[in-house]
Amino acid sequence: MTYRVVQWSTGNVGRHAIAGIDARPDLELAGVWVSSEAKAGRDAGDLAGLGRTLGVTATTDADALLALRPDCVVHCAMADDRLTEAVEDLQRFLRAGINVVSSGPVFLQYPYGLLPPDSIAAIEQAATEGGASLWVNGIDPGFANDWLPLALTSVSERIDQVRCLEILDYSTYDNAKVLFDIMGFGKPLDEKPLLLQPGVLTLAWGSVVRQLAAGLDVELDGVEEQVERIPAPESFDIASGRVEEGTAAALRFEVRGMRGGRAVTVLEHITRLRGDLGPDWPQPTGQGGYRVVVTGEPNYTLDLRMLGTDGDHNTAGLKATAMRLVNAVPAVVEARPGLLTALDLPLVTGRGLVS
Structure with missing residues (x-):
């Protein structure tokens, strides 16, 4: 089965996620969201530094990407300094019936006992409305x-x-x-x-x-x-x-x-x-x-x-975060609707990545 994926953001983690999506035979890159007009209109392969085009053009039009009804959004947008807005974005995806794997906000990796119950309930409600799942992870937290x-x-x-x-x-x-x-x-x-x-x-x-x-x-x-x-x-x-x-x-x-x-x-x-x-x-x-x-x-x-x-260890860390999300897309799409943690998923491997 092939899963249609939209990449959300092309920064330090997102550009590696594009490369990872392209590497998996069971994933199809359906769209790319960017936050700046400077990146809009550029090919995803160019933004990812692949040295070749992928035939997918980046856009700032979030509504157009959600209208594509992808199976999953790989959300790598900066969340540390915009926590409320990031959570609202995730809830929007879920209500639209789109599964999400995300690098943040990191407290959603396992929010139980950490966030107020009402905050968790709001995310669960959005997931229930859309019949979709959310999984936040990476390398650390992750x-x-x-x-x-x-x-x-x-x-x-x-x-x-x-x-x-x-x-x-x-x-x-x-x-x-x-x-x-x-x-x-x-x-x-x-x-x-x-x-x-x-x-x-x-x-x-x-x-x-x-x-x-x-x-x-x-x-x-x-x-x-x-x-x-x-x-x-x-x-x-x-x-x-x-x-x-x-x-x-x-x-x-x-x-x-x-x-x-x-x-x-x-x-x-x-x-x-x-x-x-x-x-x-x-x-x-x-x-x-x-x-x-x-x-x-x-x-x-x-x-x-x-x-x-x-030759850089920090590049490896960014790639690890990206691939932790990308490789989990099939498992998250097939999981029950709701807010998922690492304790909820089956073993995820690098299936299809051996060259």
Whole structure:
């Protein structure tokens, strides 16, 4: 069976999603939405950097794309700084009877116990009206801290703690809005960016520790946060811009799912703009990636190294997010209507991708 897909946005993740849709024999790219007139009218293959045309022209006309009645929308539009609008977009797709796989808002990965029940009910209602499904995922939040750790726990005798880490150098990640405006890099240490405002870390990654707990049949008592930042020892440049001496250049945080006074499920990020910062913090394997540590009987440590064919680990992370969504399209289309989590889907593989 072939599924007709509309790609929503062609930014850092969306352009890789187009390449992924083109790579799967069971998916047909039916349309592409872009937010800027500068991209409108361009061929999808050009926007994805494929070096060839796909015969699908990008448009800013959302109504025209929904009128195509695709089986699924692959939604990769920026949501971090427009949460309400992004949720409204997703509900609009669902009411139109269109299934959605989306990279955000990330709290919808597993919103239970995190969002007000009314907010979840509104999404479920939209899905029921349209008979469609929504699945929000990626690499983190996503595969690196849902299926990867849960699969590892399947060979445990006893589990004391499951810890999921992202250990990455973001110096090659070209997104100034995310790095400087949202994460606060290049800003004074006494200035709290959006990411570090009260409750935001839990809103963004509380879904991770709660979903892990649900997968392990554990009821959490609550969620806690811890943050540490390191200033730049001197001024230097990265792909997104300049980082001045004394401003934030490395960030470490934990979101902890607590049970009986101890952390049982933990999400930890170690984000550096230079490899020599925070030498006592956990170090990456290779150029960086994701790590799962299961403490118990026995103890396990699993490292997932990433590297794109261009030699950059951040390219691999963007592709991983895109393909986590694209490869799940058939499963999401065939799933029950409603808001889905990783715990609801069958095993998704790279079916049809072996060359």
